[in-house]
Amino acid sequence: xxxxxxxxxxxxxxxxxxxCWHIAVGAKSVPLVTVFEALTNYDxxxxxxxxxYNLRLPRAIFAVVAGASLSVAGALMQGITRxxxxxxxxxxxxxxASFAVVMTFGYFSFSQVAFMPLVAAGGALVAAxxxxxxxxxxxxxxxxxxxxxxxxxxxTFLGAIITMVHLLDEDSYIEMRVWLTGSLTGARMxxxxxxxxxxxxxxxxxxxxxxxxxxxxxxxxTANGLGVDVVRxxxxxxxxxxxxxxxAVSIVGPLGFIGxxxxxxxxxxxxxDYRLIVPYSAAVGALYLLLIDIVARIVLAPIEIxxxxxxxxxxxxxxxxxxxxxx
Amino acid sequence: MxxxxxxxxxxxxxxxxxxxxNQFETRLRVQNLSVGYDQEEIVKGVDFFAIKxxxxxxxxxxxxxxxxxxxxxxxxxxPMAGQVLIDNELLHGLPTKEVALRLALLPxxxxxxxxxxxxxxxxxxxxxxxxxxxQWSPEDSRAVSEAMKATNIVEFANRPLASLSGGQRxxxxxxxxxxxxTPIILLDEPTTFLDLKVQVDVxxxxxxxxxxxxxxxxxxxxxxxxxxxxxxxxMMRDGRIVASGTPHETMTRDRLKQVFGLDAQVIPDPxxxxxxxxxxxxxxx
Numbered sequence: 376x377x378x379x380x381x382x383x384x385x386x387x388x389x390x391x392x393x394x395c396w397h398i399a400v401g402a403k404s405v406p407l408v409t410v411f412e413a414l415t416n417y418d419x420x421x422x423x424x425x426x427x428y429n430l431r432l433p434r435a436i437f438a439v440v441a442g443a444s445l446s447v448a449g450a451l452m453q454g455i456t457r458x459x460x461x462x463x464x465x466x467x468x469x470x471x472a473s474f475a476v477v478m479t480f481g482y483f484s485f486s487q488v489a490f491m492p493l494v495a496a497g498g499a500l501v502a503a504x505x506x507x508x509x510x511x512x513x514x515x516x517x518x519x520x521x522x523x524x525x526x527x528x529x530x531t532f533l534g535a536i537i538t539m540v541h542l543l544d545e546d547s548y549i550e551m552r553v554w555l556t557g558s559l560t561g562a563r564m565x566x567x568x569x570x571x572x573x574x575x576x577x578x579x580x581x582x583x584x585x586x587x588x589x590x591x592x593x594x595x596x597t598a599n600g601l602g603v604d605v606v607r608x609x610x611x612x613x614x615x616x617x618x619x620x621x622x623a624v625s626i627v628g629p630l631g632f633i634g635x636x637x638x639x640x641x642x643x644x645x646x647x648d649y650r651l652i653v654p655y656s657a658a659v660g661a662l663y664l665l666l667i668d669i670v671a672r673i674v675l676a677p678i679e680i681x682x683x684x685x686x687x688x689x690x691x692x693x694x695x696x697x698x699x700x701x702x
Numbered sequence: 703m704x705x706x707x708x709x710x711x712x713x714x715x716x717x718x719x720x721x722x723x724n725q726f727e728t729r730l731r732v733q734n735l736s737v738g739y740d741q742e743e744i745v746k747g748v749d750f751f752a753i754k755x756x757x758x759x760x761x762x763x764x765x766x767x768x769x770x771x772x773x774x775x776x777x778x779x780x781p782m783a784g785q786v787l788i789d790n791e792l793l794h795g796l797p798t799k800e801v802a803l804r805l806a807l808l809p810x811x812x813x814x815x816x817x818x819x820x821x822x823x824x825x826x827x828x829x830x831x832x833x834x835x836x837q838w839s840p841e842d843s844r845a846v847s848e849a850m851k852a853t854n855i856v857e858f859a860n861r862p863l864a865s866l867s868g869g870q871r872x873x874x875x876x877x878x879x880x881x882x883x884t885p886i887i888l889l890d891e892p893t894t895f896l897d898l899k900v901q902v903d904v905x906x907x908x909x910x911x912x913x914x915x916x917x918x919x920x921x922x923x924x925x926x927x928x929x930x931x932x933x934x935x936x937m938m939r940d941g942r943i944v945a946s947g948t949p950h951e952t953m954t955r956d957r958l959k960q961v962f963g964l965d966a967q968v969i970p971d972p973x974x975x976x977x978x979x980x981x982x983x984x985x986x987x
Contacts, residue, residue, distance in 0.1 A: 594813050600882075642817055
């Protein structure tokens with residue numbers, strides 16, 4: 376356990392470096408030294424410092440918060456469902472959150488962004504309940520297969536409604552289309568402020584549940600025998616997952632694959648203990664999204680690719696590997 | 703209420719012929735218990751007790767309700783009627799964690815998450831002894847290392863569970879429930895799918911555990927091994943207890959016919975005198 380935290384400083388150092396590199400990269404690249412200076416000794420008369428503070432730094436923070444939230448949500452879901460394919464994207468939570476946001480803020484033009492993380496979390500919760508309900512009603516119950524299938528069904532259905540809304544309402548389409556690909560470009564600082572307390576709460580909850588999630592990974596009966604209140608644990612984990620997913624979606628839109636990929640990568644290094652998987656997933660997820668966003672901005676520079684498209688392009692092949700190796 | 707009294711209660715009559723009715727102390731007692739899944743009653747009005755510091759073995763044909771009974775005693779299933787008493791307290795009224803300090807469960811065919819090492823698995827047994835604010839202690843380390851010694855798995859400590867054979871893995875799971883250090887341990891088919899030698903190894907571990915004063919309740923299929931290790935052998939059929947007592951008393955030719963529909967001869971083990979069942983094959987082919 377304490378041995379397991381040995382590589383944490385390394386991961387955090389990489390995260391700090393990735394954070395600065397992310398800030399340095401852009402339409403005008405800034406030397407890393409200037410980034411350090413701006414972060415440690417801000418001087419508003421220097422143009423680069425102003426760019427860093429007003430444009431680059433917020434974007435790096437979006438990446439860190441969203442990356443950490445989504446991978447922790449994925450890790451918890453994989454733990455409590457004992458399903459290697461569990462992820463806020465695959466099990467429909469993300470499209471549920473997006474759907475709720477598109478309807479509330481796009482179609483009905485509600486404008487209080489303070490409620491956006493809550494609306495998104497509510498959408499994620501409803502979608503999760505639907506997906507679980509459908510899977511439970513299937514013969515054989517909520518197996519990895521039925522969960523993934525009902526997740527796909529709900530995603531397709533809600534996706535179709537979003538498309539329909541957009542066909543009927545061009546304004547909302549124009550407003551939402553970038554956000555819906557999962558992008559750090561249009562992310563807004565005010566939404567981050569509203570989402571941040573939820574993220575902190577969701578993370579804290581995830582960390583306190585981690586020990587019990589490890590026990591639950593050995594099956595419900597075993598966990599029960601060890602003294603885990605399984606129903607309570609699952610409910611609390613569900614709250615953490617929808618809050619984290621909702622917050623991330625409200626900041627950067629639906630970003631797939633992070634919640635799926637990162638916990639698996641983390642497990643390769645730290646094993647099966649969720650007291651390690653949760654914090655490492657947060658750090659590695661943040662780092663991963665920073666790197667992805669760097670790629671999104673430099674491969675076709677000066678054109679910027681949507682971050683969500685890059686995560687999907689890199690996540691797709693990994694998904695194939697996962698299916699071949701684990702199922 | 704009577705059930706909360708701490709005075710020892712008189713043993714209750716059994717459904718079948720009863721022996722050692724008042725000879726044994728018990729910490730785990732089942733009274734008139736009915737339990738099942740959804741609306742279907744699988745265990746029907748059963749009275750049962752486990753001998754303190756001994757091995758109680760539950761046998762019976764598939765679907766007779768022995769695993770269901772065990773699950774009710776492990777608090778996984780909630781009784782439809784009747785009650786389970788642990789140290790004369792109502793089991794289903796206790797908090798999950800409190801139960802886990804008194805009673806450990808090894809479920810049937812447990813699954814280990816990928817990448818878990820043997821040491822990590824055994825350490826999970828300390829779960830009920832810890833909390834968010836009381837993490838790993840020297841006491842935990844002692845319990846884990848003792849459990850690993852008792853089950854002879856010290857050499858595998860750092861290997862992933864998945865790399866071990868079936869018998870070695872089962873010993874690791876038993877180590878996990880031992881590390882929980884509860885006075886009562888329930889095991890659901892701990893030897894199924896293991897070859898004979900390994901079954902005997904596992905049973906020797908369990909005998910050692912019982913000798914240390916813990917109460918064991920074991921569900922199993924292998925009749926001869928059950929008779930060889932049981933202090934108390936209980937036979938179930940169709941959700942009811944048909945016979946209970948020493949192996950000598952319960953494992954008789956007539957009873958095997960009645961409970962299992964098995965045509966078998968029962969002879970004494972030349973060394974221990976314990977009954978052995980020798981099934982007869984059909985002569986007409």
